[in-house]
Structures are given as structure tokens and as C-alpha cells.
Amino acid sequence: MQLPVTSVQVIGVERVTPRMARITFEADALDHSVGGTPDQQVKLCFPRPGRREPVLPEQRDDVMSWYQAYLAVPEAERPWMRSFTLRRRRAGTRVLEIDFVLHGDAGPASAWAARARSGDRLGMVGPSELYARPVPLTAAVAEADWVLLAGDETALPAVGTLLEALPAGTTVVAFLEVAGEGERQRLDTRADLTEHWLHRDGAVPGGPLTEAVRAAALPGGTPFAWLAGEASAVRALRRHLVGERGLAKEAVDFAGYWRHRLTQDDAPTAEDLADAREKAAGAGG
Incomplete structure (x- = not known):
């Protein structure tokens, strides 16, 4: 499968909250048939210091040959590549909205987003079926009694797309951890949504979220959980839901978007690899 690679240009910047920027891009090229499903991921490529836009290999006939060409770019010029969820694809256009969590200059994506202006350019890999997480929303509605959503601020773009896709009458309970009161967002949905906003207020990331779900009196019946x-x-929430709440493993869709005190450039841990193997096995089964 050919990997779609294009350049995107900033055409708008909005602060959704003090620590969340919604940046609107127009792509040079974009397949109109992709990018409209919930939790659709892309990879953005950020230029190295001193460059206005990233150096990118052209499209190749397969993923591996493109990635090898990417690795062949000298390290001083090779762009940083980070994964993001599309917040919105404007139908019939080449316009995309992507939300960025702003956490200072510790990472290239946050540092870039905090200074982004109209006309700035990045590279984009996707949207593509290769990066689409096939969230079984049909199964969630047809086979489960209710839906559990749990995540931190990095999950909010995907949560937004999931809630917008769920039909009226779906019972949804969402546990959402953010830095503080000012980071709460409005979530639009036709579903019957109960929101629990958890404020970290300096606590270790993930602590308030896991504690709240563990202590919660959840609805009866069989849920579908998205983490x-x-x-x-x-990982802790998944173990709790399967090991202590009795959910079937296949009823829990999960993704670790980031790692505390580690970046995407750091090597995966043994637990990261174990999670990846289990997700691959589940996708294949």
C-alpha cells in the first residue's frame, strides 16, 4: 500500500483552552475518501531548527521503502515525526483540524504549535488505512449496554470524534483527566453522556484518572471501553477493567499515546512491546 505523503500549510490557529491549540491546515494533496472516520491518526513532520519546512522523501510504492528513505535523510535535516489524531476533516475540502497539547518547549511539536502562524508548513503522512484505528463503534452500540471512555487531554481529540459518531440513545460515561479547571472542553454528542472531569493540579499524570475509574460506581450491564x-x-486501567471488573479483553480498545518522562524518540519499554504484540494479535484475530 502506497503511503500518502504531502505538505500542509497553516491557515488558522485557535486556542481551545490555555493549553490546547486547534490548528487548521490545508493540504497540498488529500484523498477525499479518507480522514472522516473517528480516531483517525496522521503523522506530522516538523522541520529541524533553521528550516522553514521539513525535508521529506517523496511518496513510494510501499511503506517500508518510504520509511527507509526517511531514515536515509541526514539526521541534522531529518524532520521530527509525531502522531496526532485528526479532530476534524472538512468534507469535500483539503482542510484538516488538529489539536495540540501545549506543554512548553520540551518537545518539538508543542514548541512549534505554541508559535504557529498562518503560512507555516509541515509534512504530513496519512490519513491512511495504515494509521486508522478501527474502533468498533457498531459493536459498541449493538452488542454492549453502554460505552466507557477514559483518557487524558491527549485523548480529547479522539474522544470528540467518537462522541460525535455515536448515535442518539447510546449511554456513555466519560472520565477525562486534564491539568486543571481551565482545560475542560465542550463535548458535542447525540449520545446520553455523563462527564467526569478530573483535574490533575500537579499530580502525576494518569493518577487522578485511574483512581476515579477504580472508585466509580459504574452502570450495570456489559460495557465497551475505550482507553x-x-x-x-x-495499562493500569485495562488491567483493572479486565482483572477486577470482569470485562472481556476484546471489549477494551486501548492505546498508549505518550509515556511519562519519555518521548517518541526513546526506545520502547518491555511493557510497550507487550502491549503492541497484544494489539497486533487482537487485530489479526
Whole structure:
């Protein structure tokens, strides 16, 4: 499968909250058939210091050959590549909205987003079926009695797309951890949503979220659970739901978006690899 690679240009910047920027891009090229499903991921490529836009290999006939060409770019010029969830794809256009969590200059994506202006350019890999997480929303509605959503601020873009896709009458309970009161967002949905906003207020990331779900009196019946955010918190929640609440493993969709005190450039831990193997096995089964 050919990997879609294009350049995107900033055409708008909005602060959703003090620590969340929604940046609107127009892509040079974009397949109109992709990017409209919930929790659709792309990879953005950020230029190295001193460059106005990233150096990117052209499209290749397969993923591995493109990635090898990417690795062949000299390290001083090779762009940083980070994963993001599309917050919105404007139908019939090449316009995309992506939300960025702003956490200072510790990472290239946050540092870039805090200074983003109209006309700035990045590279984009996707949207593509390769990065689409096939969240079984149909199964969630047809086979489960209710839906559990749990995540931190990095999960909010995906949570927004999931809630917008759920039909009226779906019972949803959402536990959402953010830095503080000012980071709460409005969530639009036709579903019957109960929101629990958890304020970290300096606590270790994931702590308030895991504690709240563990202590919660959840609805009866069989849920479908969707978990995303800091990897160790997601892992702890999944173990709790399967081991202590009795959910079937296949009823829990999970993704560790980031790792406390580690970046995407750091090597995966043994637990990261174990999670990846289990997700791959589940996708194949």
C-alpha cells in the first residue's frame, strides 16, 4: 500500500483552552475518501531548527521503502515525526483540524504549535488505512449496554470524534483527566453522556484518572471501553477493567499515546512491546 505523503500549510490557529491549540491546515494533496472516520491518526513532520519546512522523501510504492528513505535523510535535516489524531476533516475540502497539547518547549511539536502562524508548513503522512484505528463503534452500540471512555487531554481529540459518531440513545460515561479547571472542553454528542472531569493540579499524570475509574460506581450491564492517554495509566486501567471488573479483553480498545518522562524518540519499554504484540494479535484475530 502506497503511503500518502504531502505538505500542509497553516491557515488558522485557535486556542481551545490555555493549553490546547486547534490548528487548521490545508493540504497540498488529500484523498477525499479518507480522514472522516473517528480516531483517525496522521503523522506530522516538523522541520529541524533553521528550516522553514521539513525535508521529506517523496511518496513510494510501499511503506517500508518510504520509511527507509526517511531514515536515509541526514539526521541534522531529518524532520521530527509525531502522531496526532485528526479532530476534524472538512468534507469535500483539503482542510484538516488538529489539536495540540501545549506543554512548553520540551518537545518539538508543542514548541512549534505554541508559535504557529498562518503560512507555516509541515509534512504530513496519512490519513491512511495504515494509521486508522478501527474502533468498533457498531459493536459498541449493538452488542454492549453502554460505552466507557477514559483518557487524558491527549485523548480529547479522539474522544470528540467518537462522541460525535455515536448515535442518539447510546449511554456513555466519560472520565477525562486534564491539568486543571481551565482545560475542560465542550463535548458535542447525540449520545446520553455523563462527564467526569478530573483535574490533575500537579499530580502525576494518569493518577487522578485511574483512581476515579477504580472508585466509580459504574452502570450495570456489559460495557465497551475505550482507553487512551499516558501509557502506564492506560495499562493500569485495562488491567483493572479486565482483572477486577470482569470485562472481556476484546471489549477494551486501548492505546498508549505518550509515556511519562519519555518521548517518541526513546526506545520502547518491555511493557510497550507487550502491549503492541497484544494489539497486533487482537487485530489479526
